[in-house]
Amino acid sequence: MAAAQDQVRVSSVMHVRCPxxxxxxxFRQVLELCAELSPTVQALPPSAALVELKGALRYHGTDAHHLGEVLRVRTLARLGIDVRCGxxxxxxxAVTASAQIDTPGGVLAVDPDQVLDWLGPLPVEALHGIGPKQAAALREYGVHCVGLLAAVPPATVQRLLGGTAGRTAADRARGIDPRPVATRALPASASVRHAFVQHTLDGAVVRGALLDLVAQLGLQLRRRSQVARGLTLTLRFAGGTAWEKTRRLPEASAHEDDLRTLAYRLIDAAGLQRGRMTGLVLKGEDLVDADQIAEQISLDQAREDRLTAEAVSDRIRRKFGPGAIGPAAALRRVS
Structure with a gap:
């Protein structure tokens, strides 16, 4: 009983790394499976999550390694994917441990009293938060493993990596990381972008690219069961300049008809004339779950037919890939 209470007192974090x-x-379904184990789940898009297990250990009456195995079995059985749990x-x-699992899926649990011994032999770049440039600076100084980084005085690490970065790296090498797992769902925005191979002045080409972005964004939102309350269009021009404008949708939506109408109003507002464009970014703003929005029943048969066609297109994309169907390309006369 005492051992179980000690285990509960120690914070236990699981990092779930998806394919x-x-x-x-x-990814949304993986987050839901994580929430079945613990109410504190932090989404790390596009394919990872943190789960606080401190309270879950006592609730489920088991250890952290077993909960990781339970999550793996559920994701395999229900979603057909294998995750890695550190x-x-x-x-x-936790994040460092999940990256050390070589197999496609698996669970690696590091006990609190084994942290320093486990971290010590790892290459310095394997420590979560150490980037390539920081690792190169440390190796040049002769620090090639996490154990040596932990042994170097923090003031020296700060001189090598900078004040805040050096202090953080020194602490993490010693197993110190006070950050809590903060409940966080999927992000409140989604963006798609298009880069032109050559600078373009052709308005038809720009509108064609924008139409393709509308289709991509709508598909992404519907897959995530989310709707957007607004759109932001960013136009990038040669020389590094940019134009950006945001407008609200009359009603939150993920349907291409609604997104396209507003996207065209945004690009019309830009008043393009002779600007050489290099790219477009279309972002859905203020996203909410689709089931939180009441969708008005339409008596417009043409609109209902378009929504039916949209649903069919989504099924085709799910089966054959997102590029299987899209906006019709402009026909060009071949001489």
Whole structure:
């Protein structure tokens, strides 16, 4: 009984690392599975999450490693994906542990009293938060593993990496990371972008690219079961200048008809004439879950037909890939 109470008193964090290029809707389902284990889940888009297990250990009456195995089994059985779960007393240890799992899926749990011994032999770049430039600076000084970084005086690390970065690295090498897991859902915005191969002045080409971005953004929102309350359009020009404007949608939506109408109003507001454009960014703002918005029943048969076609297009994209269907390309006369 005493051992179980000691285990509960120690913070236990699980870092869930999903496969790369995970669809947004599947990522949302992984977060829901994490929430079945603990109410404190922090989404780290596009494919990772943090789970605070401190209270969950007592609630489920088991240890952290077992909870990681439970999550793996559930994601495999329900979603067909295998996740990697790193578990430790701090966020740094948990994230570092999940990156050390070589197999496609697995669980690696580091006990609080083993943190320094486990971190010590790891290459310095394996420590969560140490980037390539910082690792190069440390190696040049002769610090090639986390154990040596922990042994170097913090003041020396600060001189090598800078004040705040050096202090943070020195603390994390010693297993110190006071950051809590903060409940955080999927981000409140989503963006898609297009870069032109050559600078363009052609308004038809720009509108064609914008139409494609509308289709991409709408598909992304519908996959995540979210709707946007506004759009932001950013136009990037040669020379590094940019133009940006945000407008609210009359009603929150993820349907291409609604997004396209507002996107065209935004680009019309830019008053383009002879500016050489290099790229476009379309962002859905103030996202909310679709089930929180009441959708008005439409008596417009043409609109209902378009929504039905949109649903069919989504099914085709899910089966054959996002590029399987999209806005019709402009026909060009071949001489």
């Amino acid at each position: 790369d290029r995970l669809p947004g809707e599947v 578990i430790g007393p701090t966020i740094t240890v």
